[in-house]
Amino acid sequence: MIRQMTTQDVEAVHRIEVAAFPTPWTLDSFYYEINENQFAHYLVYEDHTGIIGFCGIWLVIDAAQITNVAVLEQARGLGIGEALMREAMRVAREANMDTMSLEVRVTNTVAQNLYRKLGFKNGGIRKGYYTDNGEDALVMWVNLNE
Ligand SMILES: CC(C)(COP(=O)(O)OP(=O)(O)OC[C@H]1O[C@@H](n2cnc3c(N)ncnc32)[C@H](O)[C@@H]1OP(=O)(O)O)[C@@H](O)C(=O)NCCC(=O)NCCS
Structure with a gap:
């Protein structure tokens, strides 16, 4: 059900994005990630209806960063986001990453709950990080060796 994303998946993933x-990545940025970015690793969750969720990771030296994770609205609350994040953490550990971090809107308690469930802790705040409404980002991180 979870597999590596390919060029053929970009349009479906972009629709979910x-x-x-509110400020989605462009179609071209996903093509770049898949075809050119050597640090990027993207996962998709697929069922009989097609792709219903995805997750992106950058693996840089010893630190993994989640770029985006999203599930189609009608498929939320079923464990798909958690399964994608657990697979992302497994991929990062396999690539010898020591930490994983991400930014999340301070108001996005649903996503924060998911990350906390997986062991992520609060890091700093990035003031005005989101350009659409000036919202702050909470940085969350986990030690992958613990
Ligand atoms: C965040 C997101 C990816 C979670 O995916 P999901 O498949 O719905 O989540 P799961 O069903 O795997 O839930 C895993 C955990 O997330 C939390 N969670 C999920 N839905 C929740 C809700 N409605 N309210 C509170 N916590 C919730 C819970 O901790 C849950 O664990 P539990 O089931 O043991 O309580 C999904 O809500 C989404 O796509 N949101 C829009 C995009 C987004 O905000 N992405 C994150 C950007 S940083």
Whole structure:
């Protein structure tokens, strides 16, 4: 059900991105991630209806960063986001990453609950990080060796 994303998946993933985020990444940025960015590793969650969730990771030296994670609205609350994040953490450990971090809107308690469940802790605040409404980002991180 979870596999590595390919160029053929970009349009379906982009539709999920657009539905999930107020300032979505462009189609081209996903093509770049898949075809050119040597640090990027993208996962998709697929069922009989097609792709219903995805997660992106950058693996840089010893630190993994989640770029985006989203699930189609009608498929939320079923454990798909958690499964994607657990697989991302497994991939990062396999690539010898020591930590994983991400930014999340301070108001996005649903996502924060998911990350906390997986052992992520609060780091700093990035003031005015989100350009659409000037909202702050909470940095969350986990030690992958613990
Ligand atoms: C965040 C997101 C990826 C979670 O995916 P999901 O498949 O719905 O989440 P799961 O069903 O795997 O839930 C895992 C955990 O998340 C938390 N969670 C999920 N839905 C929640 C809700 N409605 N209220 C509170 N916590 C919730 C819980 O901790 C849950 O664990 P539990 O079931 O043991 O309580 C999904 O809500 C989403 O796509 N949101 C829009 C995009 C987004 O905000 N992405 C994160 C950007 S940083």
